[in-house]
Amino acid sequence: MTAFDATRTPPLCGPQFGSYAPDEVTWLLKDLSDVALEGDLRERERRIQSGQAHYAESLPIEYQPGPEYRQLFHETLRTSARRLAEAVGVVSELVLAERSPAPTLVSLARAGTPVGILIRRWMQTVHGIEPQHYTISIVRDRGIDTVALDHIVARHSGESIVFVDGWTGKGAIQRELTAALAEYARLPDRPRLNDELAVLADPGSCTTLYGTRDDFLIASACLNSTVSGLVSRTVLNADHIGPGEFHGAKFYRHLAEHDVSAQFLDSVSAEFEAVRDRVRDRLAAMTPESRTPTWAGWRSVEQIRLEYGLSSVNLVKPGVGETTRVLLRRVPWRVLVREGDLPEHRHIRLLAAERGVPVEVSPDLAYSCVGLIKEDA
Structure with missing residues (x-):
């Protein structure tokens, strides 16, 4: 353990925090479940756009779609699970071949968390390895949680760390990650970490580590916390996060009856065996030129x-x-x-x-x- 690993908040695992199994992800977050952080959606948006507040200082009241939409989620998952499994396989194999044969997976909360679990499951199923998987917070314009990074680099080699997200949009989080890790490396004794994101889908053409560049529906994007381990977006608010503490989040236990997080993971990982040949063919067809980001x-x-x-x-x-x-x-x-x-x-x-x-x-x-x-x- 290095001298700069001075975390004041303990890591979190399910079922005490989140609905994922404790071996599938460690949440490097502060539990703010008992703090009132949600507010009126329009007032929150007005304050964010006017510069009176930052989006990470509060949480939106999570919109819960009606029964027709929830049924559509199940249909979407059923029809897309194999395609998702293929994307998981491709990006997992790229990580193993090009980044580390024994990676430490660091998902960006919260969209990255289910993807990080799926990558871990692929590596476990296909290669018999069980990478350590963490979830940490990154906030646009505020950077990455350096307390969480300190916790990880005190326990794992910097070369093994691979950052994971669900998908790229225009590439804002990839840019944020690059800037944040450059700043982190300037701190005393901190390593320079590889800033390239591993994602399922890269429609913005921002990374070489992707399962596909198609702009297709990833079922975990259809819902909020109920497909992400019942965990909220992350919070960075000075009223609740002090020095040496992880960024925060809430565990929405009251939504447990609507939780489909495990169903999403199990539906995709059940298709791993069926797509192994297709993953091999996809990897063989990739070229350095085709994978070069164009932004x-x-x-x-x-x-x-x-x-x-x-x-x-x-x-x-x-x-x-x-x-x-x-x-x-x-x-x-x-x-x-x-x-x-x-x-x-x-x-x-x-x-x-x-x-x-x-x-x-x-x-x-x-x-x-x-x-x-x-x-x-």
Whole structure:
């Protein structure tokens, strides 16, 4: 243990925190379950956009979709599980081949957590190894949780650490991670960690470690905490997080009857054996040229921002996963889709209808869909 490992908050595991099994993930978060952090959605959005508050200082009241939408989640999971398993296999094999034969997986809470568990399950099932898996917080414009990083690097070699997320949108979190790790390396005795994210889907073309670059629906993006171990988004609020403490989050125990976190994981990992040949073929077909990031997604988002007169690229959320997030926990303005009746957009059309958000067809989109947040909400 190194001198800078001075954590004042203990690591968390299920079932005391979160609904995942304790061997599948260690949450490097402070338990804020008893703290009132949720507020009115529109007032929260107004304060964030006006600069009066940062989005990580509070939590949105999690929108709980109706029974028709929840049924659609189950249908989506059933039809996409094999495709998801293939993406898990591809990115897992890339990590093992190019980063470390014995990786330490560090998921970015919270979308990265179920993906990190699936990668760990693939490595366990196919290769018989059981990587340690942590989840830590990263906050746009505030950086990564350095207390959590200290905890990890005190126990694992820096070369083994691989950061995991669910997908890329325009690449904001990849940029945030790069900047945060560069700053971390400037602290005394801290290692320089590899900043490249491993993700299931990379429609923004921001990384070489991806399962696919298709902008397709990852079922875990369809819901909030109920598909992410019943854990909230992370919180960085000076009123509740002191020096030497991990960033915080809440465990939503009251939503246990709606929890499908285990079902999502089990449905995907049940397909691992069926996709092993397909994963091998996909890897053989990849070339260094095809995997080189182009950051085309970021340029596309800048064009959309200008076209719709928005003040910030942070109000443009590209890709199926990010569009779904806008509809579930922000104040959406409109949704842009490349095709009007794509089956993978059924949940988006349903959510948009439930919330009274117009859906516009824009055939030239670089992504299959884009969510726009209402400015001056």
